[in-house]
Amino acid sequence: MLKAGATHDAWAPALIAAVxxxxxxxxxxxxxxxxxLPQAPVELAWLLGxxxxxxxxxxxxxxxxxxxxxxxxxxxxxxxxLFAIGAAVVALALAMALHPPFGAGAGIG
Numbered sequence: 001m002l003k004a005g006a007t008h009d010a011w012a013p014a015l016i017a018a019v020x021x022x023x024x025x026x027x028x029x030x031x032x033x034x035x036x037l038p039q040a041p042v043e044l045a046w047l048l049g050x051x052x053x054x055x056x057x058x059x060x061x062x063x064x065x066x067x068x069x070x071x072x073x074x075x076x077x078x079x080x081x082l083f084a085i086g087a088a089v090v091a092l093a094l095a096m097a098l099h100p101p102f103g104a105g106a107g108i109g
Contacts, residue, residue: 010066013060014081017084017085018084021056021095024048028050050101
């Protein structure tokens with residue numbers, strides 16, 4: 001099933017989005033766990049996490065646009081790409097819920 005999705009235009013950005021979202025969420029979690037270290041590595045991990053999540057969001061948009069463009073074509077199944085996009089969106093939502101970018105619980109200040 002994944003081989004069929006590998007030939008679709010939306011597969012690469014969808015997979016990139018899922019990987020970037022997972023790495024961004026992991027980086028934010030590591031930043032939250034590094035309470036005892038000096039402030040600089042914590043801030044660097046926090047910033048890296050948000051940069052990765054921002055790029056993941058852009059990759060999700062690119063994948064959705066590629067799927068929308070190919071909706072009428074008789075191309076390979078879209079299920080693997082949809083699964084990867086869904087995984088990226090879930091990782092993004094969890095990261096946003098656990099580490100809000102602003103307000104109470106944000107890593108600012």
